[in-house]
Amino acid sequence: MPARALRLETILVPTDFSAPAGLALRSAVQLAGAGGARVLLLHVFDDSDYIVGTALGIGSQLTAMAELRDHNLAAAEKRLEALAETARQGGCEVEAVFTVGSPAAEIVRLAAQRSVDLIALSTHGRTGWRRLILGSVAEQVVREAPCGVLAVHAHPDASVVPAAADAQGLAAAPLQLRHILVATDFSPQAEAARHWAEELARAAGAGLSLLHVLAPTSALPGDPSFGLAGPEIEQAWRTVRDGAHARLRELGRSCAEHGLNAEAWVLHGSPAEKIAEAAHNWRCDLIVLATRGSGGWGQLLLGSTAERVVRFATCPVLVVRPKAPPMNS
Numbered sequence: 101m102p103a104r105a106l107r108l109e110t111i112l113v114p115t116d117f118s119a120p121a122g123l124a125l126r127s128a129v130q131l132a133g134a135g136g137a138r139v140l141l142l143h144v145f146d147d148s149d150y151i152v153g154t155a156l157g158i159g160s161q162l163t164a165m166a167e168l169r170d171h172n173l174a175a176a177e178k179r180l181e182a183l184a185e186t187a188r189q190g191g192c193e194v195e196a197v198f199t200v201g202s203p204a205a206e207i208v209r210l211a212a213q214r215s216v217d218l219i220a221l222s223t224h225g226r227t228g229w230r231r232l233i234l235g236s237v238a239e240q241v242v243r244e245a246p247c248g249v250l251a252v253h254a255h256p257d258a259s260v261v262p263a264a265a266d267a268q269g270l271a272a273a274p275l276q277l278r279h280i281l282v283a284t285d286f287s288p289q290a291e292a293a294r295h296w297a298e299e300l301a302r303a304a305g306a307g308l309s310l311l312h313v314l315a316p317t318s319a320l321p322g323d324p325s326f327g328l329a330g331p332e333i334e335q336a337w338r339t340v341r342d343g344a345h346a347r348l349r350e351l352g353r354s355c356a357e358h359g360l361n362a363e364a365w366v367l368h369g370s371p372a373e374k375i376a377e378a379a380h381n382w383r384c385d386l387i388v389l390a391t392r393g394s395g396g397w398g399q400l401l402l403g404s405t406a407e408r409v410v411r412f413a414t415c416p417v418l419v420v421r422p423k424a425p426p427m428n429s
Contacts, residue, residue, distance in 0.1 A: 307360075
């Protein structure tokens with residue numbers, strides 16, 4: 101899956117040294133190695149517990165807490181550099197970055213400061229950042245990041261944290277793309293996400309499934325406030341549904357013209373749940389969607405559908421920001 105198709109120059113990988121974070125690092129090394137991108141390997145030392153402990157402690161307890169903090173901080177810095185060296189042996193340029201503070205805030209701050217093209221992170225961790233759990237740090241980063249986010253979910257293959265000597269394991273390719281699901285509401289932002297997906301599919305020889313979800317609020321003509329009832333509501337829904345099918349078929353033809361194999365589907369229900377459910381049922385290897393849409397799904401908004409897809413999905417999710425890196429022509 102060549103990263104050059106997405107013109108990725110810098111990939112930020114937060115790590116708490118857990119196995120799921122190791123899987124995100126493997127994905128980033130795969131992308132960086134394929135396209136010549138550099139990796140910023142970040143560990144944020146969250147010392148909030150030590151601050152609370154110091155506030156509550158007295159005398160010798162304060163000294164012990166300070167010593168414990170300093171010891172753990174030094175150990176984390178050493179561990180980060182060892183992991184960075186392992187990634188370097190995997191064949192890509194890696195810079196280790198160590199900061200102290202709130203994990204999500206530091207991830208977003210560094211991504212903006214260093215003009216990062218993509219953040220690759222796991223959806224939960226078992227050690228280090230106790231807040232790096234599904235529904236917390238990952239979703240906050242999706243909501244606030246200035247760039248695209250690849251959220252990688254743990255699976256049985258991620259049961260071991262990469263060791264310092266396991267460069268070959270880090271270089272292994274966890275992103276085996278055979279089937280990519282593209283969620284669209286036909287907005288310009290969703291179109292940008294589709295272009296990302298098409299580039300990935302073209303590079304990997306993967307198939308595409310184009311999905312539009314008719315949310316309960318999607319077909320406004322069927323809302324009782326429009327004064328429609330009975331057969332009129334049914335007709336309104338059919339009109340909206342048929343229109344979505346027609347637009348998806350048009351997108352499918354465009355994909356075919358570019359040598360891609362694409363299927364088109366229209367489902368009805370909650371967008372986030374239906375996207376995650378479809379990806380699972382169709383055994384998709386990646387979900388691609390935008391963080392903000394201006395039409396179709398009223399829920400495809402920053403802080404809503406994208407975060408919930410990250411929460412529910414069982415496969416990696418690529419969340420594309422409106423200002424995504426340009427595609428190759």
